[in-house]
Amino acid sequence: MTNPEGINRIYQGAPPSLSGIRLHQVVLGRDGPEMRVRLDLPDYPARPPRKWAAQGFNTVQIELAFGGLRSITLDGFGTDVTADISLTGGDGISVDIVGTGARIQAVSDSASIAALTAYVDGARHTPSGEESDLARGLTAAGLKYLGMVGSSVPVIPPHLASFANSTATEGKEWAVSVENDAPDFQQRVNHEWYMLCAHQGLFDPKSPQFLIAVRDTENDHAGAARWARVALQMDWDFAGAGAEARVTGCGWGHPEFVMLSLDGNVIARGSQGQEWTDFVCLKNPHRVPSLRALGARLAESRSTSQATRDALARWLEHTSVE
Known part of the structure; x- marks a missing residue:
C-alpha cells in the first residue's frame, strides 16, 4: 500500500490482516483503468478514535483502489461473501480475493487506501x-x-x-x-x-x-x-x-x-x-x-x-x- 499511515494510526501500528474480510462491493472504472474494492475489516481497533467510540461504531470499512488495472477475472459473487485478500509484488501488484462462492484475480500498477470509515453493523452480535x-x-x-x-x-x-x-x-x-x-x-x-x-x-x-x-x-x-x-x-x-x-x-x-x-x-x-x-x-x-x-x-x-x-x-x- 502506498498510504498505510491512516490505518496504522487507527490500529496503533498493528492493522488486522485481510483474512476473513466481509466483501461489499467491487467497482471497475475506466479512468486508470481502476478497480475499487469496498470491505469490512475482521477486527475493530482496541482503542478507536473518540468520535467512533462516542457513536458506538463496531466495524471498520475501507475502500482499496487498484490503479493502472492490467487484467481482471471474476468467478462468482454473492450477497454475503467472506473472503481473504492477498497482495503480492513483482511485475505489478497481483491481487487475489478468495471467498465462499467467489474469486477475483487482478493485476494493477498501484494499490492504495481510498477511504477509511467506521459504522454500526447490526449483524455483528454477541455469539449465542x-x-x-x-x-x-x-x-x-x-x-x-x-x-x-x-x-x-x-x-x-x-x-x-x-x-x-x-x-x-x-x-x-x-x-x-x-x-x-x-x-x-x-x-x-x-x-x-x-x-x-x-x-x-x-x-x-x-x-x-x-x-x-x-x-x-x-x-x-x-x-x-x-x-x-x-x-x-x-x-x-x-x-x-x-x-x-x-x-x-x-x-x-x-x-x-x-x-x-x-x-x-x-x-x-x-x-x-x-x-x-x-x-x-x-x-x-x-x-x-x-x-x-x-x-x-x-x-x-x-x-x-x-x-x-x-x-x-x-x-x-x-x-x-x-
Whole structure:
C-alpha cells in the first residue's frame, strides 16, 4: 500500500490482516483503468478514535483502489461473501480475493487506501449460547471459529458433500488411510489429514482457513448441517479432543467430518470403518456428473430438508460441469 499511515494510526501500528474480510462491493472504472474494492475489516481497533467510540461504531470499512488495472477475472459473487485478500509484488501488484462462492484475480500498477470509515453493523452480535458452545468445541479440535456461512452462498451443501467418498468420482479424488489399531493412531490421523489436504488445496498453508460442516441448530431435520468458517491453529487434534467434542468425530478415536475449501472446489471427507480410517479429497465436485445427479435427486426428494433442497438448487444453478 502506498498510504498505510491512516490505518496504522487507527490500529496503533498493528492493522488486522485481510483474512476473513466481509466483501461489499467491487467497482471497475475506466479512468486508470481502476478497480475499487469496498470491505469490512475482521477486527475493530482496541482503542478507536473518540468520535467512533462516542457513536458506538463496531466495524471498520475501507475502500482499496487498484490503479493502472492490467487484467481482471471474476468467478462468482454473492450477497454475503467472506473472503481473504492477498497482495503480492513483482511485475505489478497481483491481487487475489478468495471467498465462499467467489474469486477475483487482478493485476494493477498501484494499490492504495481510498477511504477509511467506521459504522454500526447490526449483524455483528454477541455469539449465542449455541455459537459459544460450537466455538469451544472447535477450539478443542484446534480450530478457531470465524462465523457461519450465509445460507445464500451457492456452495455445495454439507449433506451432498458427505458423499464425496462414496460416489463415482471419475478419478478426481485423492485418499489416504490409517489403521484403526495403529499405536500412534491419533498423531498419524492429524498428520496424514494435513499432508493430504494441504497438497490438494483444501487450504493455503500460509493462511489455513476452510469450512467445516457443523450441526444446524435452526433446522429440526435429522442430520441437518451448515458450513462454519474456521482457521487451523498450531495444535490441532481431530482424532482425539475434536472427536470427543463432537465437532470432528463421534467420540475420542473416532474421527468423522466433512470439510470444504473457501472457493468450494475441494471437499475433504473423513470417515472410519471397522479396520481403517479414510480421508478423501475430491476436487471440483461441480464437475463430477454422478455427484451432480445425486444432488438433483436429493433436491427433488421430500425426505430432504427444505433448507438443503434450496441450497442444492442454488449450487446446481450456479455451477456447471464445464
